[in-house]
Amino acid sequence: MNEQTVDTFGNEMMTLNMGPQHPSTHGVIRFVVTSDGEIMQKAVPHVGYLHRGIEKIAEGIPWQSFTPYTDRVDYLAAMFANHGWAMAVERLAGIEVPPRAEYIRVIASELNRIASHLVAVGAMAMDIGAFTPFLHGIREREKINDLMEELCGQRLTYNFVRVGGVSSDLTPGWDKKALAFIEALGPLLDEFNRLITGNEILVKRCADVAVIDPRTAKSFGLVGPNLRASGVDWDLRRDQPYSVYDKFEFRVCTGKGWRGRVGDSYDRFVVRVDEMIESVKILKQALGGIPEGPVMAKLSKKLKPPKGEVYAAVESARGELGYYVVSDGGEQPYRAKIRTGSFAALSAIEALSCGLMIADLVVLIASFDVVAPEIDR
Amino acid sequence: MSELFTFIQGRWDPAVTYPQIVWPALVVAYGVFAVTFASLFAGITSWYERRVAGRMQCRIGPNRVGPQGVLQWLADGFKAFLKEDLVPKEADGILYRIAPYPVFVGVFCTWVILPYAPAVVGADLNVGVVFLMAITALVVAGIIMGGWASNSKWALLGGVRSAAQMVSYEIPVGFALLTAVIPAGTLSLQGIIAAQGGAPWNWMVFHSPATFIAFFVYFTAALAEGNRTPFDLPEAESELVAGYNTEYSGMRFIWFFFAEWANLYVIGAVVAAVFLGGWRLPGVGIEQQAASLWLQFAGACLFVLKALVLVNVIIWLRWTLPRLRVDQLMIMCWKYLVPAGMVLVVVAVFWVFVERGMPGFARWVAFLLCATGFFLVGLMFWRAWYNIKYGGDRLYLKFMV
Amino acid sequence: MSAVYLPIFVMLLFSGALAGGMLLFSMPFGPYNPTRVKSEPFECGCRSIGPNRVRFSAQFYILAILLVVFDIEAAFMFPWAVLFSKLGLAGFIEMLVFIGVLVLGFVYLWRSGGLDALDK
Numbered sequence: 001m002n003e004q005t006v007d008t009f010g011n012e013m014m015t016l017n018m019g020p021q022h023p024s025t026h027g028v029i030r031f032v033v034t035s036d037g038e039i040m041q042k043a044v045p046h047v048g049y050l051h052r053g054i055e056k057i058a059e060g061i062p063w064q065s066f067t068p069y070t071d072r073v074d075y076l077a078a079m080f081a082n083h084g085w086a087m088a089v090e091r092l093a094g095i096e097v098p099p100r101a102e103y104i105r106v107i108a109s110e111l112n113r114i115a116s117h118l119v120a121v122g123a124m125a126m127d128i129g130a131f132t133p134f135l136h137g138i139r140e141r142e143k144i145n146d147l148m149e150e151l152c153g154q155r156l157t158y159n160f161v162r163v164g165g166v167s168s169d170l171t172p173g174w175d176k177k178a179l180a181f182i183e184a185l186g187p188l189l190d191e192f193n194r195l196i197t198g199n200e201i202l203v204k205r206c207a208d209v210a211v212i213d214p215r216t217a218k219s220f221g222l223v224g225p226n227l228r229a230s231g232v233d234w235d236l237r238r239d240q241p242y243s244v245y246d247k248f249e250f251r252v253c254t255g256k257g258w259r260g261r262v263g264d265s266y267d268r269f270v271v272r273v274d275e276m277i278e279s280v281k282i283l284k285q286a287l288g289g290i291p292e293g294p295v296m297a298k299l300s301k302k303l304k305p306p307k308g309e310v311y312a313a314v315e316s317a318r319g320e321l322g323y324y325v326v327s328d329g330g331e332q333p334y335r336a337k338i339r340t341g342s343f344a345a346l347s348a349i350e351a352l353s354c355g356l357m358i359a360d361l362v363v364l365i366a367s368f369d370v371v372a373p374e375i376d377r
Numbered sequence: 378m379s380e381l382f383t384f385i386q387g388r389w390d391p392a393v394t395y396p397q398i399v400w401p402a403l404v405v406a407y408g409v410f411a412v413t414f415a416s417l418f419a420g421i422t423s424w425y426e427r428r429v430a431g432r433m434q435c436r437i438g439p440n441r442v443g444p445q446g447v448l449q450w451l452a453d454g455f456k457a458f459l460k461e462d463l464v465p466k467e468a469d470g471i472l473y474r475i476a477p478y479p480v481f482v483g484v485f486c487t488w489v490i491l492p493y494a495p496a497v498v499g500a501d502l503n504v505g506v507v508f509l510m511a512i513t514a515l516v517v518a519g520i521i522m523g524g525w526a527s528n529s530k531w532a533l534l535g536g537v538r539s540a541a542q543m544v545s546y547e548i549p550v551g552f553a554l555l556t557a558v559i560p561a562g563t564l565s566l567q568g569i570i571a572a573q574g575g576a577p578w579n580w581m582v583f584h585s586p587a588t589f590i591a592f593f594v595y596f597t598a599a600l601a602e603g604n605r606t607p608f609d610l611p612e613a614e615s616e617l618v619a620g621y622n623t624e625y626s627g628m629r630f631i632w633f634f635f636a637e638w639a640n641l642y643v644i645g646a647v648v649a650a651v652f653l654g655g656w657r658l659p660g661v662g663i664e665q666q667a668a669s670l671w672l673q674f675a676g677a678c679l680f681v682l683k684a685l686v687l688v689n690v691i692i693w694l695r696w697t698l699p700r701l702r703v704d705q706l707m708i709m710c711w712k713y714l715v716p717a718g719m720v721l722v723v724v725a726v727f728w729v730f731v732e733r734g735m736p737g738f739a740r741w742v743a744f745l746l747c748a749t750g751f752f753l754v755g756l757m758f759w760r761a762w763y764n765i766k767y768g769g770d771r772l773y774l775k776f777m778v
Numbered sequence: 779m780s781a782v783y784l785p786i787f788v789m790l791l792f793s794g795a796l797a798g799g800m801l802l803f804s805m806p807f808g809p810y811n812p813t814r815v816k817s818e819p820f821e822c823g824c825r826s827i828g829p830n831r832v833r834f835s836a837q838f839y840i841l842a843i844l845l846v847v848f849d850i851e852a853a854f855m856f857p858w859a860v861l862f863s864k865l866g867l868a869g870f871i872e873m874l875v876f877i878g879v880l881v882l883g884f885v886y887l888w889r890s891g892g893l894d895a896l897d898k
Contacts, residue, residue, distance in 0.1 A: 016530050021823035022618060030824065037537065038703055127616075129606060129700025135434035191764065201607055201699045358534070359616050359702045379782065408788040412796055458804045466817035478797055485793035489785050499785040507856055508786075528831065529819035544845045551852035558859045623820050628804045632797055711893050715848065719881055722855065726862065726870055 013041060016358075020049050024127045024362045027372025029346070031365075035358060043353035043361050045346050050376040058336035063089050063303045064163050066333070071157035073321075073338060074374045076119055079105075079112040080316035081338075082161035087242060088312035088323040088336075089163045093305035100293040101165035102244045107178065107286045108151065108160060109243075109314070110279040114185070115144040116317035116369075117225075117272045117279075124269055124366035125196045128205050133196040140188055143181055150174055163303065165296035175287050182283045189276060197273055206269055207260030210352045210364040217263065220348040223341045224319020226368055229255035229271045230263035236315035243314075248285045250278045265367035272369070302331055318342055318369055342374040381407075384496040384667075407499055411488045419638040420450035426638070426692050433696045453631075460627035468624065469526040476523035477625075477632035483515030484636040484643060491646045492567050493680055494656050494673035495666055505566040506554050509647065510547060513602065516636065517543045520611060523633070524621035535620025538703055539604065539611030545710045546601040546608075552718025553595035556588055557581050557651045559725040560732075566647075570655035571663055578747040582652040585731075585739070587724035589746050592652045594714055594721065596687075599644045601706070604637060606695040610703055645687035649680055653687075656680040844887065851880050 014037065019030035028049035034041040054073060058066045070081040083105055090097060122137030145155040150171055152160035160167050196202055212222070217230035227234055235252040237245040253274035255267030307329040313322035319341030328334040345368035353361055382400055386393050424439060424447060431438025440446035464473055487509055489499035502508050517540065524536015558564055561572035561581070573581050582592040601608035612620030622633045649655060656676030658666060666672040701709065732739040819826055858865070858873055865872075887893060 014530060015827040017821045017824040017827065019822050019824075024616065030822070032827070037534070125699060129609070130698060131430070132434050132696050135436065139435045194764065195697075196699070199699060201701055204705055205699060205702055357702060357704065359610075362616050404784055404788050407785060408792045411789060412792045415793075416796070458800075459807050461808050461810055461812075462801075462805065463812065463816060465819050466812075466814075467819070478794060481797045482790060482793045485796075486786060486789050489789045499789065500782050502782060507853075525831075527819065530821060530826065532819075533831070548845060548848045548852060551849065555852065555855055555859050558856065559862055562860055562863050564856060564860055618820065618822070627808055628801050708893075711844075712888075716884065719877060719884070723874070723877060726873065729863065730870070 018043070018358075018361070019046075025365060025372075026123065026370050029365075029370065029372050029375065031349070031361070033353075033358065033361065038357050038359075040353050040356050040358060040361060042350060043356075044350050047343075047346065047375050050372045052373075052377065054377045055336055055338060058333050060332060062331050063093075063305065063333065064299075066336070067162055068157070068159045071159055072373060073340065073377055074316065074318065074342075074371055075156055076371055077112050077116040077317040078156065078158045079109050079161060080314050080321050082158060083109055083243075084312060084314045084316070084321045084323045086161045086163045087314065088310055088325045089303070089305065091312055092308060092310045092325060092327050093163075093303060095164050095297050095299065097165055097297055098294045099244065099291045100169075101295045101297075103286055103290045104166050104170060104295060105161050106243055106245065106248075107283060107290075108148070108158070108166070110283045110286070111144050111147060111178065112158075113279050113317045114276050115141045115148075117276050118144075120317070120366075120369040121192075121196075121269055121272050124363070124369075125202065127362045127366040128202055130196055130199070130202070133192060136188075136192060136195065140185065147174070147178055147181060150177070162296070164299045165294070167296075169295045170290075175290065178283070179287050182280050182287075185276075185280055189273065193273065197270065202269075203259045203266060205359075206266035206363055206367065207258075207264055209260075209265045209360050210356060210367070211261045212263040212348070212352065214263070216348075216351075220351070221344040222319070222348060223344060224315065224317070225253075225271045225275060226268060226319060226341065226345055228253060229267040231255050231257075236313055236320055240313070242312075244286075245282075247289075248282045250282050253278060265363050268367040268369075304329060304331055313339070316341065318371065318374060319344075338377055340374040340377070342368070342370045342372075345370055346375055380496040380498065380501060388670075411499060412485065415485050415488050415639045415642070416635070418642050419635045420454065421447065422638045422641055422688065423453070423634070424449045426695075429689075429692050430696045433693075457627050457631040462627040462629060463624070465528055465624050468528045472522045472526035473624075474629075476519050476526060477629045477636075479515040479519030479522070480636045481519075481632045483512055483519065484640045486512045486515075487643045487647075488639075490566055491643070492570060492650060492655060493677040495567070495663060495676070496673060497677060498567060501565055501567045503563070503565050503568075506558060506564045506569075506651075509566075510551060510554070513643075514547070516602075516640075520621050520633075523625065524611075527621070527624035529624050531618045532621050532623040535611045535617045535623070538617075539621060542608065542610060542703075542706060542710075543602050543604070545707060546598045546714075549594050549598035549710060549714035549718050550602060552715070552722055553591040553598060554651065556591035556718075556721045556725040557595075559722070560584055560588070560729060566650050566655075569651055570657060573654045573657055575654060575657040575659035575661060577654070577751070578743050579657075580652065580654040580747075583743050583746040583750060585725060585728040585742065586746065587721045587728055588652065589750070590717065591721050591725075592648070594717055595652070596644075596648060598710075598714060599647070600691065600694070601710070603640045603644055605641075605691055607698040607700050608706060609695075609700060610706060641688045641691055642684060644691065645684035646680070648687050649683035653683050655683075847883070848880070851876075 013034050016033040016035060017030060018033050019025040020028040025031065030046040030049065031043045032046060033043045052072065054069050057069055067082055067085060070085045071078040073081040118137035118141045122134035126134040148158060149155045151174060152158050152167060212230045214230045214232045217227050217232060222230070231254055233252055233254050236242070238252055253271050255262050255271055257264070257267060258270055259266050305327045307327055309324070309326040311322055311324045313320045320339065321341065322339035324337040324339065325333055326335040349364060352364060356364065382403055385399070385403070391399060427449070428438040428446065438446070439449040442448045442452045464470055490502055490505045490508055492498040492501070520539045520543070521536045524532045524539065527533070557569060561569040563569060563572070569581065573579055577583065581588050583589060604611055612622065622630055625633065656679060658672060658676050658679060661672060666676055728739070854876070855873070858869065862869055
């Protein structure tokens with residue numbers, strides 16, 4: 001533990017623990033940083049501080065009972081984790097979901113995406129030193145939390161999308177409240193952009209920092225906004241339509257290299273802001289066309305999907321959130337594997353960190369929107 | 378101090394009869410006044426800044442201790458008072474323990490030269506500006522000491538960052554002040570104020586294009602020297618945990634921040650004195666103001682007001698702007714502010730000849746610059762109004778909650 | 779004349795006494811029981827790797843050394859600035875030469891890559 005690292009030129013290197021207790025690692029992640037003071041040679045992520053064995057838990061409990069555990073996969077966007085699991089089991093068991101339930105799922109998911117992105121961009125601004133945009137984001141997220149609370153009784157861990165539908169119907173007047181919220185969100189995002197997105201210091205801090213070209217992005221398995229920021233036009237909602245996403249018009253936002261090269265940290269920031277605007281569009285369409293009907297398919301209490309395996313993925317706020325589930329025909333899953341965006345993003349950090357400054361590492365982590373429980377599960 | 382003494386002698390017979398008692402008493406009284414003012418200012422600003430931040434961030438901020446939470450700083454101080462004063466193992470005990478003192482003393486001593494009125498100034502040094510730069514250099518020493526002695530890598534990083542930053546930014550500070558010194562022809566802050574006038578177009582900032590830009594150069598560089606956002610890298614929370622004061626606890630920790638908040642006033646007051654006319658009242662001559670107690674008092678109020686407005690601006694900046702990266706910070710200093718400072722000095726010198734040759738032209742330029750300055754301020758308020766009107770959430774413009 | 783400096787010493791004394799006095803006064807109130815874990819340096823909850831007082835790369839900090847050049851030059855300019863109006867044109871030209879040399883040095887520094895350490 002006491003060796004002194006020396007680089008090729010004989011400069012002494014400093015080995016530094018960044019995390020697990022660090023303000024900007026977004027949860028308990030540890031990076032072992034080797035640097036010569038400011039410029040890093042590498043930053044090696046050490047994961048596992050939040051490992052709870054969620055995949056193993058799945059093997060011991062009935063199919064439907066696993067839904068609350070999926071909430072804990074990603075606490076900022078629990079709806080997607082619910083949704084992915086429900087989709088996997090539905091495909092495995094061949095369950096037909098009522099259309100009203102699908103609409104409600106989409107609405108809840110998109111609201112959750114906005115909430116998650118607000119935290120992501122806000123936290124990134126905060127890591128760069130601007131505290132106010134973060135709290136403006138949190139203020140809006142609070143309203144989404146209120147909506148969610150009315151919808152499913154929970155503000156963070158929703159347990160809302162169940163196998164076969166959703167846990168409860170919309171409360172009377174909920175859709176009007178949601179509509180009013182998203183109508184007001186547009187000007188709020190404008191204000192947010194005026195406050196921080198166009199800020200020259202933020203641009204200087206993020207543009208051309210940790211550029212990921214499309215090839216590298218694909219080879220690291222980046223997904224979601226991180227992949228799209230690199231200019232790869234890939235969105236599960238459009239390219240592998242699930243639920244009722246094929247009924248809605250929306251644009252897939254990709255990185256354009258707004259203020260630097262394509263795939264830099266600033267693109268990752270702007271793509272998230274852009275996606276919120278697209279989510280608003282989807283929400284408007286979805287809220288306008290909710291069909292009548294039941295919200296839950298008729299299921300037996302003891303679900304026994306036939307023997308087989310399935311991979312179901314949703315486009316979460318952090319990209320493709322996939323469940324690979326194997327059934328042996330029993331009352332419990334034989335194996336469930338969760339594929340998350342944050343884990344892939346974290347794996348890219350070591351390769352990208354060479355030559356960055358410590359301050360850039362903070363930007364890089366924040367721009368990937370890494371959420372610790374999603375990494376460790 | 379001697380001006381005040383002379384002023385009192387003119388009005389109060391015992392001061393003439395027993396100068397050997399009244400003079401030291403006056404000095405001690407002024408010292409007590411300055412320390413109290415500085416402490417009160419630092420404490421109340423720590424509360425005020427959090428309240429402003431709360432308003433800007435759609436939350437309330439501390440409002441529990443005392444009316445509107447104004448005694449929050451006492452509660453915080455009391456809490457720190459009861460904390461364990463930790464010294465990390467393997468830390469350099471002596472350096473670690475004395476590090477807060479240079480920071481504290483360095484900031485507090487600048488209060489001596491801040492002029493409030495023609496007669497009210499701690500020490501009207503004929504090298505005032507140089508003294509200001511010299512004594513604030515103590516702060517750097519304290520911060521490096523604290524960062525190095527802590528024996529913690531984060532603190533070390535913060536300490537070394539601050540060494541590079543604060544020391545580099547002394548150069549633009551020097552050049553910007555020099556630009557103001559050239560037309561005034563004196564280094565004494567009182568003298569610089571006397572060279573200005575009460576009306577805005579007679580202020581140093583609008584004196585010439587050079588001083589106009591020097592105002593911004595000084596303000597920026599002073600923020601960097603005072604470790605304020607967007608230049609708060611030595612204590613960058615999200616990068617360095619807490620920077621140079623990571624290991625400090627209890628009162629020692631408080632002193633670092635106390636000095637930082639006191640320094641806010643120093644920045645505001647120096648800018649107000651050097652660039653914004655100090656205690657000069659519009660339409661009142663210096664002799665007239667020096668002779669009247671009430672005019673002196675009014676001047677002091679105006680000076681404090683100007684300083685507080687600038688403190689407010691600094692607080693707004695802190696809660697609006699992100700933070701620069703360390704290399705960008707150094708680039709800004711060495712590739713922009715330092716060359717700008719050199720050019721400014723030459724232009725300021727050149728302007729002295731312009732003033733001599735074409736006084737009318739110089740006068741018109743001053744009016745024009747004054748109009749530009751007020752236009753910029755108006756623009757800022759227009760932007761604020763626009764953001765309030767078209768911003769998403771309706772702001773509740775009731776000041777206190 | 780030395781009476782002018784008296785308030786500075788008074789202020790030095792007072793502010794030092796305030797800082798020291800408050801610290802001394804707080805000592806009996808705070809607890810003092812250092813433990814091994816408590817007196818470890820903070821490194822985000824992990825034991826620190828390698829020595830804590832490393833020799834630092836001077837990549838950026840070399841610039842701080844340049845301060846000496848420019849700050850001292852600025853110090854030379856202060857007395858000139860005060861007396862400038864009395865020195866007249868001769869003083870102006872002399873100082874232009876001085877600043878010119880300084881600018882030349884700065885240009886040399888810039889061109890020879892002294893400031894390149896700033897660009898990553």
